[in-house]
Amino acid sequence: MAEWLHEAQYSLVVFTVLIQVTVGALWVLAAADLQLAQAPDAVRARFTRLGSALLVPVAAVGLLFSTTHLGRPLLAIRALRHWESSWMSREIWATGLFFGLIALYTVLWWWRPEAGKARRSIGALGAVVGAATIVTQAMIYLIPGRPMWNHWSTVVLFFGTALTLGPLAVAALHGAVWSGLRSRTRAGDAGPAEAGAVLRTSYRHVGPALLAGSVVYGIGLLARLSHLFGGAAAALATPGAAGKAAVGGETVKTALLLGQQVVAMNSPLLWLEISLAVGVPALLGVALWTLSGQGGSLRSCGQLVAAGLGLALLGNLAGRALFYLSGQPWF
Amino acid sequence: MSTQLGFHVDMEKCIGCKACEAACKDFYRLPPEIRWRRVRSFEMGEFPTALRVHLTLACNHCEDPACMKGCPVEAYTKRADGLVIHDPAACIGCQYCTWTCPYGVPQFDPEHGVVSKCNGCYQLVDQGQLPRCVQSCLTGALSFGERAAHEADKRQAVKEAPGFPDPSVTRPATRFAWPRKGPQPERQVRVAPPPAGAERAADAGEVR
Numbered sequence: 001m002a003e004w005l006h007e008a009q010y011s012l013v014v015f016t017v018l019i020q021v022t023v024g025a026l027w028v029l030a031a032a033d034l035q036l037a038q039a040p041d042a043v044r045a046r047f048t049r050l051g052s053a054l055l056v057p058v059a060a061v062g063l064l065f066s067t068t069h070l071g072r073p074l075l076a077i078r079a080l081r082h083w084e085s086s087w088m089s090r091e092i093w094a095t096g097l098f099f100g101l102i103a104l105y106t107v108l109w110w111w112r113p114e115a116g117k118a119r120r121s122i123g124a125l126g127a128v129v130g131a132a133t134i135v136t137q138a139m140i141y142l143i144p145g146r147p148m149w150n151h152w153s154t155v156v157l158f159f160g161t162a163l164t165l166g167p168l169a170v171a172a173l174h175g176a177v178w179s180g181l182r183s184r185t186r187a188g189d190a191g192p193a194e195a196g197a198v199l200r201t202s203y204r205h206v207g208p209a210l211l212a213g214s215v216v217y218g219i220g221l222l223a224r225l226s227h228l229f230g231g232a233a234a235a236l237a238t239p240g241a242a243g244k245a246a247v248g249g250e251t252v253k254t255a256l257l258l259g260q261q262v263v264a265m266n267s268p269l270l271w272l273e274i275s276l277a278v279g280v281p282a283l284l285g286v287a288l289w290t291l292s293g294q295g296g297s298l299r300s301c302g303q304l305v306a307a308g309l310g311l312a313l314l315g316n317l318a319g320r321a322l323f324y325l326s327g328q329p330w331f
Numbered sequence: 332m333s334t335q336l337g338f339h340v341d342m343e344k345c346i347g348c349k350a351c352e353a354a355c356k357d358f359y360r361l362p363p364e365i366r367w368r369r370v371r372s373f374e375m376g377e378f379p380t381a382l383r384v385h386l387t388l389a390c391n392h393c394e395d396p397a398c399m400k401g402c403p404v405e406a407y408t409k410r411a412d413g414l415v416i417h418d419p420a421a422c423i424g425c426q427y428c429t430w431t432c433p434y435g436v437p438q439f440d441p442e443h444g445v446v447s448k449c450n451g452c453y454q455l456v457d458q459g460q461l462p463r464c465v466q467s468c469l470t471g472a473l474s475f476g477e478r479a480a481h482e483a484d485k486r487q488a489v490k491e492a493p494g495f496p497d498p499s500v501t502r503p504a505t506r507f508a509w510p511r512k513g514p515q516p517e518r519q520v521r522v523a524p525p526p527a528g529a530e531r532a533a534d535a536g537e538v539r
Contacts, residue, residue: 071424071444078423079403088427089403144500145397145433245375245384245493247516252497331435331496 009324011069016137017165017316018062019095020158022055023130024166026102028209029055030123037120043198045113050177051170052109055102058169063099091136098133101126134158146327147231147252148259153223157323160217161316164281165309167209171288172309174202175302200292203301207289214282221278221319228263228326231256244331255330262326269322276315284308335413336451337392337504338465339481339488343511344472347372347385354467355389355449365438367449368464375493376513384510386492387473389449389464390415390436391503398448401431406446413478413504414451422446433496434503451475481506489516 032048067073080096083089105126108119138158141149178199235241235253246254263270284304291301347370355361355368368389376382396415399407406421407428417428417437422445428437429446437448452462456475460466465475474481482488488506490498493514495507509516 069425071426071439071441071446072422075404075423078421079425082403082405085400086403086427088401088425092403140427141430143397143401143431144497145431239377240375240493243374244371245373247493247495248491249497249499251494254494327430329429329435331433331494 007325007328008321009069010321011065013317013320013324015062015066015069016158017161017313017320018058018065019098019137020134020162021165021169021313022059022062022102023098023127023134024162024164024213025051025055025058025170026105026123026130026166027127027162028167028170028206030105030120030127033120033123037116041198043194047174047177047195047198047202049109049113051173052106054169054173056099056106059099059102063095087136087139091133091140094129094133094136098126098129101129130162134162141327147255147330148228148327149323151224151227153220153227154323156216156220157224157319160213160220161277161320163213163216164210164277164312165316167206167213168281168284168305168309168312171203171206171305172302174199175298175305178298179302196298199298199302203288203292203298203305206305207285207287207292210281210285210288212285214278214285217281218278221273224323225263228256228260232260251331258328258330259326262328263322266322266325269318269325273315273319273322276311277319278315280308280311280315284312333413334411335392335394335478335504336456336476337413337478337481337506338389338462339474339476339485339506339508340387340492341472341474341486341508342384342386342492343486343508344470345370345385345387346470346472348469350467350469351387351464351473354463358452358463361447362440362442365440365447367436367438367447371494373494375510380513382510382513384493384513386494387464388434388436388495388505390451391434391501391505392451393501393503395502397431397433397501398428398437401427403427410453412453412456414453414456416450416453417446417448419443419445419447433500478504478506487516491516 029048029051036045036048067076070076079089079092081089083093101122105119105122108115108122135155138155141154143150178195181195231253235257238246238250238253240246241250241253242257244254287304288301349370352366352368352370356366359367361367368387370385370387372383372385374381375384392413392415396407396409399409399415403425404421404423406418407415409415424439424444424446426439426446429439437446439446455462462475465473485508487508490506492507
């Protein structure tokens with residue numbers, strides 16, 4: 001098991017997924033914050049502020065895991081050196097900047113709530129830097145040395161994770177907060193009713209976002225599978241490619257055949273990815289849109305979102321593990 | 332013309348004995364799982380003319396090394412003679428070079444937490460000696476020297492070899508002579524016709 005986890009690069013699986021969750025969550029929060037500037041609402045502001053509490057802890061756990069990948073983690077800071085040509089250096093710069101911005105954004109929400117303009121600017125900047133962070137993360141894998149990863153679908157998949165898990169994480173936190181608020185209030189208190197109305201609106205917005213995110217992830221996954229399976233079929237039709245004796249550019253087909261074989265050997269991970277990383281957010285998106293629009297129970301919606309987050313996170317972790325497993329040394 | 336040292340592999344002469352691998356491991360006292368030079372054996376051609384061939388490879392000391400470009404800590408340098416050197420003291424063990432190199436040259440050593448790779452025995456080369464693997468080759472299949480000299484003097488010196496990843500990506504300095512029987516390379520790389528007796532002289536050892 002330990003060897004399998006090492007091969008699946010578990011530390012990078014957790015790191016990339018959690019940073020992408022944080023980026024997606026910031027997109028939702030920064031967008032809500034900008035809307036608040038147009039139409040101030042104390043209850044919505046409170047929900048948005050509570051949502052910001054998840055940013056730093058989730059990203060911090062991700063960063064912690066990233067260092068466990070290193071042979072000499074205490075020297076990790078050296079990785080900032082080669083930004084001129086190394087996408088890994090650029091990723092560390094971008095991630096560090098993103099972490100600084102979300103920390104500042106959270107501090108402004110909790111300790112300087114009156115500095116709305118500054119906070120919204122930091123949030124918007126963080127959202128852009130977050131997107132750049134995902135691009136740098138993906139660029140690391142667009143390398144001819146690993147043809148299984150060297151495809152545009154890598155970028156799409158990484159954005160798909162952010163677009164599905166980010167809104168889901170914020171919605172789950174809001175649902176949990178509302179549930180806690182409701183259980184602590186006395187009869188006649190208007191607070192939970194107002195909060196419920198805001199939460200219902202939030203779920204109504206999250207529904208289509210989840211649906212769009214799962215479409216993006218689905219497109220990325222379909223393209224990646226077609227890249228691997230198409231390459232594998234081409235390898236079998238090329239003399240020497242399946243026996244590792246192809247020549248020049250044809251050797252890429254050998255690598256893709258190996259990648260496809262790894263995916264086939266680990267098919268349970270692929271099914272988990274399809275059903276949980278794509279299927280669950282898509283179904284949840286439709287359910288939230290329908291339930292919140294038809295006045296369905298907020299408690300049921302909250303339970304669905306919490307369960308959906310757990311399942312979608314599991315699907316993303318499985319998919320990312322499969323991504324790393326398929327990028328085996330091939331020569 | 333710029334200097335670029337590199338290996339030449341004559342697949343016709345290689346018998347897959349792995350003396351080069353063993354000499355390298357012994358000289359550098361490498362851990363069991365680390366092989367800076369590796370001999371790969373596979374089939375090429377088709378029945379009834381299929382051949383078993385051997386391909387011995389270490390670092391290709393590429394002109395455009397992907398390991399050096401991708402390394403976030405600048406642990407790689409390319410010397411004036413073209414050799415690509417890795418400094419384990421600078422390495423943080425991120426293993427990115429093990430992904431970026433298309434030829435699987437850098438290898439991670441979990442015991443020391445760093446990557447290592449063939450440095451072309453630069454300390455021997457600086458003393459006018461050949462790399463250990465070349466010294467140990469029983470059949471003269473492996474030689475080392477100026478890439479341009481290989482291209483000029485050897486029986487055949489092509490960039491591509493069966494199973495060898497696409498050389499257009501990083502422009503490796505290694506050149507190959509394919510087995511005389513079986514499929515032949517599509518493109519020949521030769522900067523000048525071989526002068527009489529040049530191949531014999533080149534095969535005898537150093538061609539610099």
